[in-house]
Structures are given as C-alpha cells and as structure tokens.
Amino acid sequence: MAMSKTKEKLILLLIDFLTINGTWVLYYFIRIKSGWISLYVAEPELWGPLAVVYVYWLLLFFFFGLYRSWYAQSRFDEFAALFKTVTFGTLVLFFIVFVDDTATRSPVHSRLLIALYWLILLVVAGTGRMAVRSFQRRLLEAGIGLRNSLIVGWSDKARELYNMVKRYPALGHRVIGFIRTDDSSGPGNYQGVPIMGNVQMIRKVIAENDVKEVLIALESGEHDKLLHVIERCDSQQIGLKIVPDLYDIISGQARTNQIYGFPLIEIMPQLMPAWEKSAKRLIDIIVSLLILLLFSPLSILIAILIWLESKGPIFYIQDRVGKGGRIFKMLKFRSMYHEAEKHSGPVWANRRDPRVTKVGRLIRKLHFDEVPQLINVLEGDMSLVGPRPERPYFVEQLSREIPIYYRRLKVRPGLTGWAQVKHKYDESVEDVRVKLSYDLFYIENMSLRMDMKILLTTIYIVLLGKGH
Numbered sequence: 001m002a003m004s005k006t007k008e009k010l011i012l013l014l015i016d017f018l019t020i021n022g023t024w025v026l027y028y029f030i031r032i033k034s035g036w037i038s039l040y041v042a043e044p045e046l047w048g049p050l051a052v053v054y055v056y057w058l059l060l061f062f063f064f065g066l067y068r069s070w071y072a073q074s075r076f077d078e079f080a081a082l083f084k085t086v087t088f089g090t091l092v093l094f095f096i097v098f099v100d101d102t103a104t105r106s107p108v109h110s111r112l113l114i115a116l117y118w119l120i121l122l123v124v125a126g127t128g129r130m131a132v133r134s135f136q137r138r139l140l141e142a143g144i145g146l147r148n149s150l151i152v153g154w155s156d157k158a159r160e161l162y163n164m165v166k167r168y169p170a171l172g173h174r175v176i177g178f179i180r181t182d183d184s185s186g187p188g189n190y191q192g193v194p195i196m197g198n199v200q201m202i203r204k205v206i207a208e209n210d211v212k213e214v215l216i217a218l219e220s221g222e223h224d225k226l227l228h229v230i231e232r233c234d235s236q237q238i239g240l241k242i243v244p245d246l247y248d249i250i251s252g253q254a255r256t257n258q259i260y261g262f263p264l265i266e267i268m269p270q271l272m273p274a275w276e277k278s279a280k281r282l283i284d285i286i287v288s289l290l291i292l293l294l295f296s297p298l299s300i301l302i303a304i305l306i307w308l309e310s311k312g313p314i315f316y317i318q319d320r321v322g323k324g325g326r327i328f329k330m331l332k333f334r335s336m337y338h339e340a341e342k343h344s345g346p347v348w349a350n351r352r353d354p355r356v357t358k359v360g361r362l363i364r365k366l367h368f369d370e371v372p373q374l375i376n377v378l379e380g381d382m383s384l385v386g387p388r389p390e391r392p393y394f395v396e397q398l399s400r401e402i403p404i405y406y407r408r409l410k411v412r413p414g415l416t417g418w419a420q421v422k423h424k425y426d427e428s429v430e431d432v433r434v435k436l437s438y439d440l441f442y443i444e445n446m447s448l449r450m451d452m453k454i455l456l457t458t459i460y461i462v463l464l465g466k467g468h
Contacts, residue, residue: 213238
C-alpha cells in the first residue's frame with residue numbers, strides 16, 4: 001500500500017514540529033538557563049518566542065518546497081535543500097537579533113550565538129528528516145509504496161530498463177507492463193510483465209491501471225516516435241521520464257534525476273521552484289486586490305457607459321479552459337454587442353471586428369475590459385502571468401490540428417503572457433502556432449524574473465495604447 005501524499009506531509013510536519021521546537025528549547029537552555037553566557041537584558045520567556053519561531057520556520061519550509069512529494073531522490077539533495085532553507089532563515093534571524101542587540105547595546109558575542117542556533121537546528125532537523133527519508137526508502141525497497149509504471153518500448157533497451165528498475169526498487173517504480181511502439185498489439189511478456197498494448201492504446205491503459213509514471217525506452221531509430229508518445233500522455237496527470245540518449249530531442253525541456261548512478265530524464269518538469277510558485281501566488285493575490293480597489297471608481301464608470309450604449313449585461317461571462325483542462329467562468333467587461341455570436345458561432349476576434357461597440361473598442365485598446373479577470377485570479381483559476389485561457393471549442397479544434405497544444409494546460413492561465421506582449425490577436429491557426437511557441441517558451445522558462453518582465457512590458461503597452 002502506497003504512502004499517500006497527505007500521510008507523508010503529516011509525518012514530515014510532526015517531525016519538523018518536534019525538531020524545530022526541540023532546537024529552540026535546547027538553545028534556550030544553553031543561552032539562558034545554563035549560566036554559561038551573561039545576560040544583558042531581562043530573562044525572556046520560553047513559550048511565546050517558541051510559538052513565533054515555529055510558525056516562522058514552518059512558513060519558510062513550505063515556501064522553499066520542503067513538503068513536496070519525495071520519490072527516489074538522493075538524501076544528500078534533501079539535506080542540501082534543508083541546508084539552504086535553514087541558512088537563509090538564520091540569516092534573517094541574525095539581522096533581527098542584530099537590530100535588537102544594537103538597541104540594547106549587547107556585546108557582539110551575544111548575537112554570534114545565532115550561529116550556534118543555526119548549527120543545532122541543521123543537525124537536529126536534518127537528522128529527523130534523514131530518519132524519515134531512510135524509513136521511506138526502506139519501505140520502497142520492501143515493495144511498499146511503489147508507483148504503477150509503464151515502459152514504452154519493446155526492445156533490448158526496454159528490457160534493460162526494466163532490469164535496472166527491478167534491481168533498484170528505491171527508484172519507486174512498479175512496472176506493470178510494456179507498451180509497443182509499432183501498430184502490433186500481439187501478446188508477449190518479459191519476466192512475467194506483459195505487453196499491454198501499443199502507443200495508440202496508452203491513454204486507456206493509464207486510466208484503467210492507475211499508472212503514475214511512464215518510462216520511455218526507444219531505440220535510436222525510433223526517435224521520431226517520441227513526440228507521439230508525449231502527445232498521448234501529455235493530458236494525463238503522470239510523470240514522464242526517458243533514458244538519456246533521447247535528450248537531444250527535448251533539449252531545454254528536461255531535467256535529469258538519478259539514484260544509484262542510474263539516470264532518468266524528466267520531461268517537462270516543473271521548472272519553477274516551490275518557493276517561487278508560492279511567491280507568484282502571493283503576488284497574484286496582493287496585486288489583484290490592490291488593482292481592484294484602486295480601479296473601483298473607473299470600473300463603475302465603465303459599467304455605466306456599457307449599460308448606456310447597448311442592451312445586455314455589464315459583464316461577459318464565458319467558459320474557458322484552465323490548468324489541467326478544468327473549465328472555469330472567465331469574467332470581462334462586455335465589449336461586444338449582446339449575443340454577438342448567436343448566429344456565427346465561436347469565431348476569432350480581429351482588429352476591426354464589427355461586433356465590438358464604441359465603448360468596447362476603447363476599453364479593449366486600454367485593456368480595461370480585462371480588469372474583472374482579477375476576480376478569476378483571486379479565485380485561483382488564473383494568474384497575473386501565463387498563457388491566455390482559450391474557449392473549449394477552440395482548445396478541442398486546435399488540439400487536433402496542433403497535437404502539442406495541450407501543453408499550455410500544464411500551468412495556470414494568465415491575465416497577460418509572453419505571447420500577448422509578443423504577438424497580435426489570434427486570427428488564424430498560423431497565429432496560434434506562433435503564439436504557442438511563445439507560450440511553450442514561457443512554460444519552460446517560467447520564473448518570477450520573467451513574470452516581472454512580462455508585467456512591466458504589459459504596463460508599457462497599455463500606457464502607450466499599443467494593445468492588440
């Protein structure tokens with residue numbers, strides 16, 4: 001039976017609760033109760049600071065991604081991540097202590113004791129986490145908690161991959177079958193592990209067998225089949241890994257993981273670190289609240305103008321496809337005549353669209369029609385920056401014509417994005433192809449720095465009235 005993500009996090013939270021608070025109690029004893037170090041202020045209490053410090057470290061651990069799921073990672077990598085987090089957090093505490101000691105004129109050596117706290121916390125918390133990870137690895141080696149996995153390929157390379165995975169159960173894989181890369185669907189097995197179909201059947205096999213990982217082992221002459229495999233697995237919530245010699249095909253879209261010296265390349269990993277994801281979401285919330293508040297008087301004026309110019313609702317509510325293919329209701333100020341697509345059906349907008357009202361043309365030019373989408377951002381359906389969300393009709397159509405289009409759904413859609421600041425309205429499939437290349441570039445290189453660049457460029461475009 002696999003250890004659920006919830007159980008894993010609860011165990012880590014318990015261990016960190018004990019080690020963080022245990023470290024503070026030990027430090028308090030050495031610093032205050034031992035009598036080894038002179039006090040220059042009144043003796044502080046234990047419990048109040050203990051609670052504050054625990055919450056501080058808990059937030060930092062979440063922020064730096066120390067509670068993400070762990071499978072087949074090196075314990076050294078785990079300790080390195082803990083080292084970076086504890087060091088950063090301790091430096092922040094040092095400056096807080098420095099300010100306090102300066103105010104109370106405490107000697108220099110008193111604030112240097114923060115280094116002692118850093119060492120104790122690193123050793124105690126590190127020992128606790130290494131114990132948990134070692135226990136977790138023992139469970140994997142005993143066959144407990146392995147994830148159902150498929151191997152794509154039916155060749156010596158695929159069988160060699162199977163032997164390696166079986167030899168090292170701590171990799172976390174339970175191979176339940178092979179997937180052929182040709183059109184044949186005949187029977188066969190290797191060491192009792194069966195062929196479960198071909199690439200065309202892989203979606204069905206994944207769904208019916210609760211598959212969590214797909215390991216791709218193609219021969220050198222089958223490199224052209226890699227994108228077909230990725231396309232059929234891309235919409236699934238699974239991990240995709242390949243053997244190293246296929247790396248040149250997906251250069252720039254992969255990260256190598258290895259254990260016991262055995263490398264596997266992760267396709268389309270989450271390149272943004274956990275702390276940046278947390279910061280991105282926090283920025284989304286703060287900026288959205290500020291803009292909605294500051295923009296409220298102008299929003300009321302826009303609503304009145306829309307109501308006066310044409311019949312229909314103030315807001316235009318439309319189904320859009322979000323992260324993972326989930327449908328949500330996107331809000332905009334209505335910029336077209338009511339029921340503009342009643343007879344034509346879904347069509348792309350263009351620069352001189354006759355369906356757009358006079359007020360609509362103005363608010364589109366200034367991007368004011370997009371402001372209500374900040375509510376979608378607050379609700380978590382969108383982000384400030386990301387690929388623009390498209391309608392289900394177009395997603396279905398474009399996915400048939402451009403197989404890798406579904407990759408856009410790997411991240412939360414945005415109010416603005418790299419494609420929006422680089423290209424014009426979608427007026428044809430060719431425009432979509434160009435924008436898709438920009439969206440994929442963003443997904444593969446997403447970072448807070450890039451988000452800031454896109455936001456500043458968007459502001460520049462809006463202020464100069466250069467919006468498309």
